[in-house]
Amino acid sequence: MFVQPRSATHDFAVSLALALAVVVVERGITAVAVLLGANDVTAHILDDVLTGVFAGIAMFVTLRVVAHRRVAAIKRLHDIGEMNHHVRNALQVIRLSHFTPDEEERVRLIEQASERIEFALKEFNV
DSSP states (O other), X not given: OOOOOOOHHHHHHHHHHHHHHHHXXXXXXXXXXXXXXXXXXXXXXXXXXXXXXXXXXXXXXXHHHHHHHHHHHHHHHXXXXXXXXXXXXXXXXXXXXXXXXXXXXXXXXXXXXXXXXXXXHHHTTO
């Protein structure tokens, strides 16, 4: 399950949408403050504070999503490393099995190694 990285166009579109959302929230807060009878100074202070809070929350959510994806990618890389370790060990047994003098023992070793490879592939969802 490999996730393709997003394009710069996608990231730009998301950034633009977030910027437009901040502008809409800012304008909406000002309009509501004026409708509620706040003077210009109070309306602008309220507008600035709430817009900052909105932008801060949006940034926090963005950073959490990025951190979650980073942790997921690191876990996936760790899992791939573990799978690589198991498969290489099993392949080493198969590769060196021709040194085993007993044919039955050789077949048993190869079957066990094949089972370990299958287990590793299933365990790591490959």
